[in-house]
Amino acid sequence: xxxxxxxxxxxRAALTNLLELDLDAAERFVRDLGWPRYRAQQILRWLxxxxxxxxxxxxxxxxxxxxxxxxxxxIGRLEDCQILRSVDGTRKYLARLEDKLLVESVLIPxxxxxxxxxxxxxxxxxxxxxxxxxxxGLRRNLKAHEIVDQVLTxxxxxxxGERVTNLVLMGMGEPLAxxxxxxxxxxxxxxxxxxLGISARRITLSTAGVAxxxxxxxxxxxxxAVSLNATTNEQRDRLMPAVNRVxxxxxxxAACRDYVLLPRxxxxxxxxxxxxxxxxxxxxxxxTKLLNxxxxxxxxxxFNEFPGTPFTRPTDSAVLRFQSVLRRAGLDVFVRKTKxxxxxxxxxxxxxxxxxxxxxxxxxxxxxx
Ligand code: SAH
Numbered sequence: 210x211x212x213x214x215x216x217x218x219x220x221r222a223a224l225t226n227l228l229e230l231d232l233d234a235a236e237r238f239v240r241d242l243g244w245p246r247y248r249a250q251q252i253l254r255w256l257x258x259x260x261x262x263x264x265x266x267x268x269x270x271x272x273x274x275x276x277x278x279x280x281x282x283x284i285g286r287l288e289d290c291q292i293l294r295s296v297d298g299t300r301k302y303l304a305r306l307e308d309k310l311l312v313e314s315v316l317i318p319x320x321x322x323x324x325x326x327x328x329x330x331x332x333x334x335x336x337x338x339x340x341x342x343x344x345x346g347l348r349r350n351l352k353a354h355e356i357v358d359q360v361l362t363x364x365x366x367x368x369x370g371e372r373v374t375n376l377v378l379m380g381m382g383e384p385l386a387x388x389x390x391x392x393x394x395x396x397x398x399x400x401x402x403x404x405l406g407i408s409a410r411r412i413t414l415s416t417a418g419v420a421x422x423x424x425x426x427x428x429x430x431x432x433x434a435v436s437l438n439a440t441t442n443e444q445r446d447r448l449m450p451a452v453n454r455v456x457x458x459x460x461x462x463a464a465c466r467d468y469v470l471l472p473r474x475x476x477x478x479x480x481x482x483x484x485x486x487x488x489x490x491x492x493x494x495x496x497t498k499l500l501n502x503x504x505x506x507x508x509x510x511x512f513n514e515f516p517g518t519p520f521t522r523p524t525d526s527a528v529l530r531f532q533s534v535l536r537r538a539g540l541d542v543f544v545r546k547t548k549x550x551x552x553x554x555x556x557x558x559x560x561x562x563x564x565x566x567x568x569x570x571x572x573x574x575x576x577x578x
Contacts (some may be wrong), residue, residue, distance in 0.1 A: 330382025
């Protein structure tokens with residue numbers, strides 16, 4: 210067998226996926242090749258900034274270096290990206306991971322913002338009763354590069370003049386149940402020497418309330434959102450059993466009070482409004498007491514329905530009544546606009562249950578690319 214044939218036959222799995230490497234790993238990789246250290250940053254820059262999918266396009270490497278790299282490495286990206294477009298401009302991206310599972314990301318245009326909502330797991334560790342992802346169970350944690358690749362994949366498909374302004378880790382999964390990969394992904398996304406250089410102030414991590422890990426979010430420098438969703442421990446046990454049994458409401462709120470905010474930063478509390486369940490006047494009053502004195506704002510999220518759920522969305526006037534109780538108590542409170550419901554791209558609508566059709570078969574205006 211000639212050298213050439215043997216090279217071509219190298220199994221894919223034997224090749225290093227360059228996108229998996231963080232800076233340390235990339236530096237070790239180039240050192241093993243006997244290359245100067247700065248090659249590592251050059252390679253990472255090509256991957257993250259130029260989003261190249263072909264090693265041969267790394268033109269500040271010599272031809273011989275590219276040829277060598279091509280025999281031992283590859284660029285493994287998300288594949289078969291499909292876009293579902295909502296009538297309101299929201300876009301849901303479904304892309305395939307190497308093990309064929311699907312990862313979902315949602316791009317949400319709003320006034321001068323273009324927010325990209327990233328997933329951190331396929332499925333979710335938790336079992337919140339109002340969330341479709343929770344019904345799927347956990348398929349697996351995403352790796353750091355799979356979180357970063359959601360950004361690259363969406364950027365590859367932006368329309369002329371568009372720029373992602375904000376990132377939210379609020380898609381499928383519980384970010385603090387996959388803390389290592391999430392921290393690594395944030396470090397890569399915010400890196401300004403070779404990464405995208407996204408400001409940590411424009412990134413928000415949302416947690417169902419893994420209390421002891423909140424401090425790690427502060428260390429990452431990103432904003433923290435906590436999904437409170439209930440005002441008594443019993444109610445939270447019913448709505449968010451897995452997380453609340455381990456970290457009950459009082460413990461979560463204590464961790465929030467201990468959370469060290471940067472100047473001008475504040476905590477966000479999310480509160481899904483479920484008709485007749487947690488949207489009463491008493492709930493609103495209890496909520497104001499729970500948050501008393503905290504530097505925070507509240508995002509109310511009227512429940513987004515999905516097939517088979519016992520919950521319903523409150524009327525607009527019920528939402529406004531709830532909001533006005535909080536306002537009167539001096540809280541900054543916003544109602545999150547519902548976006549992307551027609552493509553199952555709104556909060557709590559990500560994921561599919563066993564037996565659901567593949568997205569391509571949905572009767573939605575999907576476009577593949
Ligand atoms: N696990 C993280 C991030 C994913 S959920 C967390 O719990 O924060 C993102 C947000 O969507 C959370 O605030 C959650 O409470 C909310 N959510 C979940 N299901 C929803 C639904 N069906 N309708 C409206 N909001 C929902």
